[in-house]
Amino acid sequence: MPDPQPPQQAARIAEQDEADLVARAAAGDRAAFGTLVQRYAGVARRVARAVLGNPEDSDDAAQDAMLSALVKLEQYDRRRPFGPWLLRIVANAATDRRRRRTVRRAEPLDPGFVAGGPRPDTTAERRALAERLREALAELPERRRMAVVLFDVEGYSHGEIAEILGIPEGTVRSEVFHARRRLRALLADWREDE
Amino acid sequence: MKDLMPFDHRPDSVLGEALRRALDPDDGDAGTSAFVARVLARVADARPPSWDHVLARWARAGVAAAILVALAAGYLTGRAGVAAPAVRPTMTDVLLSPPAHPREVEIVLASVIDNQ
Numbered sequence: 001m002p003d004p005q006p007p008q009q010a011a012r013i014a015e016q017d018e019a020d021l022v023a024r025a026a027a028g029d030r031a032a033f034g035t036l037v038q039r040y041a042g043v044a045r046r047v048a049r050a051v052l053g054n055p056e057d058s059d060d061a062a063q064d065a066m067l068s069a070l071v072k073l074e075q076y077d078r079r080r081p082f083g084p085w086l087l088r089i090v091a092n093a094a095t096d097r098r099r100r101r102t103v104r105r106a107e108p109l110d111p112g113f114v115a116g117g118p119r120p121d122t123t124a125e126r127r128a129l130a131e132r133l134r135e136a137l138a139e140l141p142e143r144r145r146m147a148v149v150l151f152d153v154e155g156y157s158h159g160e161i162a163e164i165l166g167i168p169e170g171t172v173r174s175e176v177f178h179a180r181r182r183l184r185a186l187l188a189d190w191r192e193d194e
Numbered sequence: 195m196k197d198l199m200p201f202d203h204r205p206d207s208v209l210g211e212a213l214r215r216a217l218d219p220d221d222g223d224a225g226t227s228a229f230v231a232r233v234l235a236r237v238a239d240a241r242p243p244s245w246d247h248v249l250a251r252w253a254r255a256g257v258a259a260a261i262l263v264a265l266a267a268g269y270l271t272g273r274a275g276v277a278a279p280a281v282r283p284t285m286t287d288v289l290l291s292p293p294a295h296p297r298e299v300e301i302v303l304a305s306v307i308d309n310q
Contacts, residue, residue, distance in 0.1 A: 046217040130216035152210035
């Protein structure tokens with residue numbers, strides 16, 4: 001699903017525009033806040049899903065994070081980019097929710113998927129690959145999951161991810177490296193099976 | 195897909211696209227719009243009440259507190275009246291009890307003796 005305004009593009013939006021939206025939202029302008037929510041809905045939902053797996057839980061966490069961000073808007077340093085600040089709240093909300101909820105274990109890998117089972121059409125094939133990737137992601141440590149999603153999906157820099165996750169930049173590089181190794185191996189197996 | 199390099203600073207578009215498809219909800223643009231609508235609805239629900247609602251709430255709390263205080267004061271006053279009946283001391287009690295101001299008694303006795 002294409003975002004109305006993917007984060008990569010959002011990052012390119014003039015800072016003044018975003019700072020203006022934030023200022024208006026902080027002053028109680030709900031339309032401005034709505035624009036910010038619209039702009040970051042996609043990335044927030046994906047990051048939450050990378051942590052939680054379950055789409056409903058992920059949406060709840062992303063919503064909680066958006067409301068929390070609105071409350072904390074006064075604390076936001078407007079000289080800094082808004083995206084990483086918001087995503088840190090999203091990541092924390094998702095992590096908190098995961099800790100609170102009853103642990104729902106991912107279903108075990110379908111042996112048919114692992115062995116590259118029959119795929120009747122492209123749509124089914126994509127769904128199967130997506131399922132395998134989600135399961136592979138679920139096996140990664142949480143921080144590694146978020147790091148690779150923020151880097152390869154959302155296009156944030158190592159420095160920005162370090163800010164979002166609250167870890168050193170070198171650790172982010174390491175996390176992305178290890179996550180990619182696992183996920184690329186999975187993708188390569190998938191392609192060989194095709 | 196790129197070869198794995200320890201210091202690969204560029205996003206991997208193939209892996210990124212595959213992950214995006216895996217993580218994107220299946221509900222499309224309608225899902226995004228619904229998500230935004232839910233967030234804004236929750237914002238509206240969480241909006242602070244208007245000043246008259248706040249005053250009304252305070253007034254209700256104030257009236258309740260005043261009633262409680264009045265009841266407590268009435269109870270204590272009534273209880274004090276019942277619990278402390280006036281007991282008149284007998285002559286024996288007065289004579290046997292130690293004087294409240296011994297020095298004054300001595301002065302009075304001394305003046306009586308002097309007068310005699």
